[in-house]
Amino acid sequence: MVDMASPMDIPAERPKRAWAATLRTAFGYRRTRIGAAITLAILVIALAGPFLAPYEPSAFISKPFAKPGAEFWLGTDVRGRDVLSRLLYGGLAVVWMSVAAATIGMILGASVGMLAAYSRGWLAEVLMRVMDVFLALPTIILVLMVVSLLGPQKWLVVVLVGISHMPQVARVSQGVAADVAGRDFVLFAEALNVPRWKILLREILPNIMTPLLVEYGIRIVWSIAGIAALSVMGYGIQPPEADWGLLINENRGRLATRPLPVLAPAILIALFALGVNLMAEGLSATISGVARKTGAK
Amino acid sequence: MLWRTIGLRLLLGVVTVLAVTVLIFAATNVLPGDAARAILGRAATPQAVAKLQAEMGLDRPLVVQYLSWLGGMVHLDMGRSLVTRGPVVDLIAPRFGNSLILLCITSAIVLPLSLATGIAMALTKGRGFDNIANTLLIALAGIPEFIVGIVLIVLLSTQVLSVLPPTSMVPSGQTVLGNPQVLVLPVMTLVLAILPYLSRLVRSALIDAMASEYVVTARLKGLPERQVIVRHALRNSLLPAIQASALSLGYILGGAVVVEFIFQYPGMGTALRDAVGSRDLLVIQAVVLIFACGYVLFNLAADVLSIIVTPRLRG
Numbered sequence A: 001m002v003d004m005a006s007p008m009d010i011p012a013e014r015p016k017r018a019w020a021a022t023l024r025t026a027f028g029y030r031r032t033r034i035g036a037a038i039t040l041a042i043l044v045i046a047l048a049g050p051f052l053a054p055y056e057p058s059a060f061i062s063k064p065f066a067k068p069g070a071e072f073w074l075g076t077d078v079r080g081r082d083v084l085s086r087l088l089y090g091g092l093a094v095v096w097m098s099v100a101a102a103t104i105g106m107i108l109g110a111s112v113g114m115l116a117a118y119s120r121g122w123l124a125e126v127l128m129r130v131m132d133v134f135l136a137l138p139t140i141i142l143v144l145m146v147v148s149l150l151g152p153q154k155w156l157v158v159v160l161v162g163i164s165h166m167p168q169v170a171r172v173s174q175g176v177a178a179d180v181a182g183r184d185f186v187l188f189a190e191a192l193n194v195p196r197w198k199i200l201l202r203e204i205l206p207n208i209m210t211p212l213l214v215e216y217g218i219r220i221v222w223s224i225a226g227i228a229a230l231s232v233m234g235y236g237i238q239p240p241e242a243d244w245g246l247l248i249n250e251n252r253g254r255l256a257t258r259p260l261p262v263l264a265p266a267i268l269i270a271l272f273a274l275g276v277n278l279m280a281e282g283l284s285a286t287i288s289g290v291a292r293k294t295g296a297k
Numbered sequence B: 001m002l003w004r005t006i007g008l009r010l011l012l013g014v015v016t017v018l019a020v021t022v023l024i025f026a027a028t029n030v031l032p033g034d035a036a037r038a039i040l041g042r043a044a045t046p047q048a049v050a051k052l053q054a055e056m057g058l059d060r061p062l063v064v065q066y067l068s069w070l071g072g073m074v075h076l077d078m079g080r081s082l083v084t085r086g087p088v089v090d091l092i093a094p095r096f097g098n099s100l101i102l103l104c105i106t107s108a109i110v111l112p113l114s115l116a117t118g119i120a121m122a123l124t125k126g127r128g129f130d131n132i133a134n135t136l137l138i139a140l141a142g143i144p145e146f147i148v149g150i151v152l153i154v155l156l157s158t159q160v161l162s163v164l165p166p167t168s169m170v171p172s173g174q175t176v177l178g179n180p181q182v183l184v185l186p187v188m189t190l191v192l193a194i195l196p197y198l199s200r201l202v203r204s205a206l207i208d209a210m211a212s213e214y215v216v217t218a219r220l221k222g223l224p225e226r227q228v229i230v231r232h233a234l235r236n237s238l239l240p241a242i243q244a245s246a247l248s249l250g251y252i253l254g255g256a257v258v259v260e261f262i263f264q265y266p267g268m269g270t271a272l273r274d275a276v277g278s279r280d281l282l283v284i285q286a287v288v289l290i291f292a293c294g295y296v297l298f299n300l301a302a303d304v305l306s307i308i309v310t311p312r313l314r315g
Helices: A007-013 A016-027 A030-052 A083-089 A092-119 A121-135 A139-150 A154-181 A184-191 A196-207 A209-233 A244-254 A260-287 B002-029 B035-040 B046-056 B062-074 B088-123 B128-141 B145-158 B181-210 B213-220 B225-236 B238-263 B268-277 B281-309
Strands: none
Touching: A016 A030, A016 A260, A030 A083, A030 A092, A030 A260, A083 A244, A083 A260, A092 A121, A092 A154, A092 A196, A092 A209, A092 A260, A121 A154, A121 B002, A139 A154, A139 A209, A139 B002, A139 B238, A139 B268, A139 B281, A154 A196, A154 A209, A184 A196, A196 A209, A209 A244, A209 A260, A209 B145, A209 B238, A244 A260, A260 B128, A260 B145, B002 B062, B002 B281, B035 B046, B062 B281, B088 B128, B088 B181, B088 B238, B088 B268, B088 B281, B128 B181, B145 B181, B145 B238, B181 B225, B181 B238, B213 B225, B225 B238, B238 B268, B238 B281, B268 B281
């Protein structure tokens, strides 16, 4: 623990290369590589899909629930629209919305958590108690409550899902930031009268980046589940837009006889969440002392 | 000292619930788009809106409205549904019962199962069972619960086998307990949603405990391995397991909304979903409040339990 280097050198113990090293170790795990490959594939489908779709996503081109064949590879949906085209168009919204919601949750939560860890005392207590109040309202319930008044708008869903992430992110970042806040280089910066916000941003934040990145991954996974679930229930993305969750909502009535229009988007949503989760797992294994906690690769 | 700590924790729980009520009330009253207009729609005349506002007591000061709402909640008088015109409590009570049944059966299965799986994984760390179970559970952990539900429907009630009903609707006047087959798929879905999280947590807590000094000491004392695991390691890995169980139960409350929807299970989640569809504000407020209270209660129970099993937290 005793650091013999002069205090001036200590902030330099976290150069940019430490970052690259962490990522390299993370990619040493098979789960990280598999997760990255799956996520990349889903991103390609979501981003390039609209350019590859054979039909307009909301064009009524056949009778409802036509069987898959040469003309419509995956058949048609409840209204006679091409399932493949709706799939290819339907990934973009859930991708950007879940990443945006997780980002909002991270910014809010990490700010609160770091502030609480660094200020301690009554401010920390108040901040974390307020977080407990938000924690008592699960994502979907919070969104449903507000959406019932303001209507299901995309930005609203994104902001609300982001807010619902805030307490968990705050807890995690408070935990890791509290460890850093007592370290030598922070005390040294304090002794030099460096402003508090500068210490938070320049000394504490860079040192908790990896655990925050793991949390970011987990938050994206939860956002995907929450946002897709809202669309499945009819309170997320609205018709006639093409969206994976909405596809499940529209076609679940014929799940017994025509499972494909439900299963295909369900599998894509699951793969997206799975891919991001595997990457978060890999990164988290890097932190928790490699094989000690997680065992197998 | 022990009672004082627990008492403080209880007080904190009450304060949290009160703050939640303020939040719910604020969200449903201060936000633009008031209840009367929400019910009547955009085309309503100002006179009609004003009349309904008076009828619902919306013309009173907000503080008065809040206090009368809160007072009602305490006495289980949740007002009248704006849609059915019947008391909200009559509408919610049977749904609450059904959700409680789902919660109890799920936790009765998933808590022991996760504990057993986690212990088995920790004891075979890095070998056969652990490797297979860990890989499966990591994969399962990322998949949203409603998709697990859809896949189960496809596998067990429509395409592959058709042994179970795909939906959990029961004829009116009957309970889910009278139709136990409708419980199987929702319970399975929730168990599969929680198992990966909880069992892996038990696993890592136990592995940490096994490597700790007191376990090493117990071994050096010559205690049989069985006793070392049960008396020392397991006991000390109980704490994170209790906290995580509370979080899981709280999660069932929220996650169950979607699972209930997928199976059309007649519980609180479906009630909430329907109330949002018809903008039945008082039902929404009541359901959200019950969910929040449940969450606070689970965490309170976990905290109290943790204080009891861990002497050093009694401080």
